[in-house]
Amino acid sequence: MIGMNGYQFYWSIVWDSLPLLLAGAWVTIQITILAFIIGTLIAMPMAVARQQGEGWAYRFSTWWVELSRNTPAVFQLYLFYFGLGAFHINIPSYAAVLISVSFNNAGYMTEIFRGGLNAIPRQQLSASRSLGMTSPQSFIHVIFPQMFKVIFLAYVTQGIWGMLNTSFGMLVGLQELSGATQYAQSASFRTFEFFLVTALIYYLIAKGLQFSSHLAFRLIYRS
């Protein structure tokens, strides 16, 4: 315990609540990974649509991209949580966070993917089409594997951004890491100690995600 301005730091209460925090961290990791996968699956076709430059699919994905990138992520969460609630569609806070982070991920990833697609020579597509592959087959087997290699760093960064955004769960009563911390500290008012430990856990999760994605990259691309 170190005294500062008469304030006594008090850590043992945080250790007592550690199981609660770790349970929250597990929720954070779940949502992060799910939103990463959902965002990716939505962003792949949207990136292709954005490349077309016209048609309803282009307009739809352009709207998605601009809305997700030009409004606060917390606004997007409120939109799904309070907004749907106003129509008496009450979705659990877990789903609201998952949907809004996926929405946000998909918008940013679309632009990342589009940049990656632009870096791949056009002939790659015509070459695979000439082998008799359908357009989706060409993208899945030829174009996307090359694209992910190009955009890997930005893609992982977005995944970590998504993780940071799950912390808004605290604002809608979800007991992910931030929400669980908020709940645990409310009885003791040891805000600083609790959130410092939480910050550390977030840091470790971010590093873990970074490390495992680099590992995955090496395994997949053998480089």
Next chain:
Amino acid sequence: MQFQFANQGLAWSDAYFLAQGLLNTVRLAAAATLVGTLAGIVLGWLRTVSMTVRIATAPFIDILRSVPMIIQLILANSLLSILGFGTSPFWFGTVALGAWMSAVTAEVVRASLLSVPVQYRKSARSLGMNGYQELLYISMPLAFRTGLAPWIGLVLSLIKDSALAGVVGYIEYMRSTQILITRTHETWLLLMGAGLFYFLICYPVSRYSRHLERKVRV
């Protein structure tokens, strides 16, 4: 809700309340941008020239980028309160957002300075300029051109992140929207207003930044 004024509709005075929230958002974003950018330029430059500074500040930058803004705001609030450095939510918000801004700006500044081709710097030195003159007249203007677009992107992120300052009791636009939603239940109208407010600021700026980026690349 058991209060007598629950479900009370929107009143004209609420427009004033929202306008204050709007002003608060602008104030906070402007202050944090100013503080963070100035600190970030100095930090970024120091990180370019000094190995020691680079190693010493690496954790600072890494941590600020890997911890959610909500947590940073709460920590700034509680730490500054413990240390007795004021109690104003505006100040807490400025410190947290400014610290984040300084870290990410430093990285942009460093990358931009490193992107200045060495031959320009050599030429400048060969004309008799000293290191500071070279930095001021050659490296900084050239780095400015590469760094401007990414920096604008950071300002946009900061404006959007300022929507979280409500957690430390700062009534910016998002928070005032939320307060009115709780009171009036005019959820969609108010949410649309908030969405529009941020969109109208961010969309044109991000378009401009993308335009700049293309221009620099050519």
Next chain:
Amino acid sequence: MIRISNVQKAFGSVIVLKGIDLTVEKGELVCLIGASGSGKSTLLQCINGLEPIQGGEILVDGISVHDPKTDINKLRSKLGIVFQQYNAFPHLTALENVALAPRVVSKRSRAVARALAQKHLEHVGLGDKGDSLPSQLSGGQQQRLAIARALAMEPSYMLFDEVTSALDPELVGEVLETMRLLKSEGMTMVVVTHDINFARESADRVAFLCQGEVCEIGTAEEVIDNPRKEQTQKFLRRENRKPLEIVRSSVA
């Protein structure tokens, strides 16, 4: 006078200069020739202190370049240098490129610096290009701009580091023309070049560098037309076998 004595230079464990001795007299044009990797460009950058040296000494008008007590920035304004890559500052117009150093290094007023810059732009034939950005100029014009920029510091010496090797063949002539003009005005010049023809026509003396040493030095007639050393003969044979265009475009 530039006096280079026993200069040694290494990049890590790679020894580039093994003890160079060379003197450049006032008003003289000395060409340094030699294969790539012979250390001639490195030597040039050592002369104005852009590269540190590990041994020996370089004296410019009696002042030691690598002495830590020397005000290197002041000394550098005596030594203009033009590099291989055109490196006009891309954010400044041609006039501003030339006016910058007189203003910030020599502390001239803005108006004086601009007038000076205009004078030197006219000197290299770019009098009407003052408002152009480097990106709007051809490679040859950019190199002449770089020459004007160096001249604006009113140097006593001009160093040229393979200035035509990055140029398209048809643009080489105008740059060499500008260099001949300077020579005719009595400028002291050290020119690193692959252009044997330029060396033969213009150089007072030619130094052939080989493996970090001055292998042969003398007048153009002596070194180029009647080389005595075997390495020099070999080098010149190789250069002559190149078709004219390649020699031209890889001047330096």
